[in-house]
Amino acid sequence: MSAQGVLPPPVRQDRRVFTTRPELVGTVGMVASTHWLASSVGMRVLEAGGNAFDAAVAAGFTLSVVEPHLNGPGGDAPIIGHRAADGHTFVICGQGTAPAAATIDTYRDLGLDLVPGTGHLAAVVPGAFGAWLDLLARYGTLPLADVLAPAIGYARDGYPLVRAASRTVATVAPMFTEHWPTSAAVYLPHGEVPAPGARFRNPVLADTFERLLTGAGSREAQIEAARHAFYEGFVAEAVDAFQSGVAVQDSSGRRHTGLLRASDLAGWRATEEPTTSLRFAGRTVHKTAAWGQGPVLLQQLAMLDALGVADLVRTNDTVELVHTVVEVAKLAFADREAWYGDVDDVPLDTLLSGAYAAERARLVGHDASEGLLPGSPDGRVPRVAAALWAARTEAGPGVGEPTISPTGLSPGDTCHVDVVDRWGNRVSATPSGGWLQSSPVVPGLGFALPTRAQMFWLEPGLPTSLAPGRRPRTTLSPALLLDDDGSGVAFGTPGGDQQDQWTVPFLLRHLVGGAGLQAAIDAPMWHSTHVPSSFYPRTRTPRGLVAEARLGSDVLDALAARGHDVETVGPWELGRLSAAGVRPDGMLVAAANPRGMQGYAVGR
Helix, strand or coil, rough: CCHHHHCCCCCCCCCCCCCCCCCEECCCEEECCCCCCHHHHHHHHCCCCHHHHHCCCCCCCCHHEEEECCCCCCEEEEEEEEEEECCCEEECCCCCCCCCCCHHHHHHHHHCCCCCCCCCHHCCCCCCHHHHHHHHHHCCCCHHHHHHHHHHHHHHHHHEEEEHHHHHHHHHHHHHHHCCCCHHHHHCCCCCCCCCEEECCCCCHHHHHHHHHCCCHHHHHHHHHHHHHHCCCCHHHHHHHHHHHHEECCCCCEEEEECCCHHHHHCCCCCCCCEEEEEEEEEEEEEECCCCCCCHHHHHHHHHCCHHHHHHHHCCCHHHHHHHHHHHHHHHHHHHHHCCCCCCCCHHHCCCCCHHHHHHCCCCCCCCCCCCCCCCCHHHHCCCCCHHCCCCCCHHHCCCCCCEECEEEEECCCCEEEEECCCCEEEEEEEECCCCCCCCCCCCCCCCCCCCCHHEEEECCCCEEECCCCCCCCCCCCCCCCCCCCEEEECCCCCCCCCHHHHHHHHHHHHEEEEEHHHHHHHCCCEEEECCCCCCCCCCCCEEEEEEEEHHHHHCCCCCCCCCCEEEECCCCCCEEEEEEEEECEEEEEEECCCCCCCEEEEE
């Protein structure tokens, strides 16, 4: 699938541009992620002779330990990989499904009009563990014990708790103490909030990981034994007992038992699928299918191509560029609401076609648009959840979001890791879910369950309507950019609904403007909040535009004059991008985001 426009070659990057960190270049391997420990673990695996797939699994398991407020081994993990030897590019879907008992009527009978954002009722099958095992079994070379060892070590011996995790625990400590004692037992050692930078341990999680390593025989047999123990053995049994036997407080303000059962875990496996792709600026951008929001990036690129975005980048018309990118995002995300979901009839070929992109692009005008404007691919009539037709201004962050600020719950973050090895294999993965603040720790396991069922609607007939066995339309959105010569990068970012917005200016600066990876990551970011949130309580801010102050007051004032409801944030607050890949000359390259002061790229 490709956009029809043909962009001219990018301008050569000015090497004198200041970047917050050096752009790494080497020949052995590169790992970039949202936490320096995960990046270092991944590089350790590459140094020991493992490939990119081994390194990604080791880094992913490490992230599940050291960023417990952003992901966990019981969360979700879409993964995109590229095997250089034969050019095979693939998706491994680690997004779990809704329980068999999860019907719209079940929730309606409980007096709910939305799936709660926290607690038992939001749980889906935990897919992250199975996805990492599947990647390792299909494409890795090392035993499971080797790639899991660093995560076990950090869980048992401790790691420095990042400031954001400490702040998260402090915010939810009263709830843990009063309502979620299993979480208090893990995250409030001695009844106190762990200090930022303090050594933090989760020995129960270490025990769980070690119990999963009891298999014998071949490497593949050991991996399968761990999968069986998780999805059909002691982990599934503990999940079933907790969900069915213990009612917990959730965001509805009431206590509920859950619907997830051992049989739901036993009936699920990670799957390998084709990517969804689009040609842009002479390269191919790969995303997941429309069970996730990934294709919304491709739709934006196709519309921007139709609008001649290269001219805006090259003339440095920042006001027009930001305005155009935001207006295109509104259109693409409106289509996401109307058409994306885990259903068979998503009109994806049409949504990504050049003709449709050109038709949609003609709706971009001089001023900020109002309302939601989904399109009609193939003449079909769009259907969006009734609650979204009304303007529902977001007065505060949603309680289902995966990060927390000192004043309460705040919009979006998760984890991300990119890896490239000496052979050119690449991985982009966005693990998330199982957040410590959104679901209580399962007794005896040391981790929480994913709460992504909150992304379903309790309105029948939508692509994202709740149904047993259906995947929620996840926001998790890893990506690969590949050139015909085999060069290109794995890239991505945390950020909920913003993931496929923050990557747009990154790609425009890199592919069209000629900026290096680090310079493109460092540049000022923005995103639209006009698009409906995927998280409970599903609100939006009509014409909302959030922008880093570094865009400049003249630019922000001009955008406000065009009707954008501009919210200016600090100069380094938006985006958590990282990237790792292969240059056309065969050298390996990586970069990571300085915002948040914990993401890091390593390599040599």
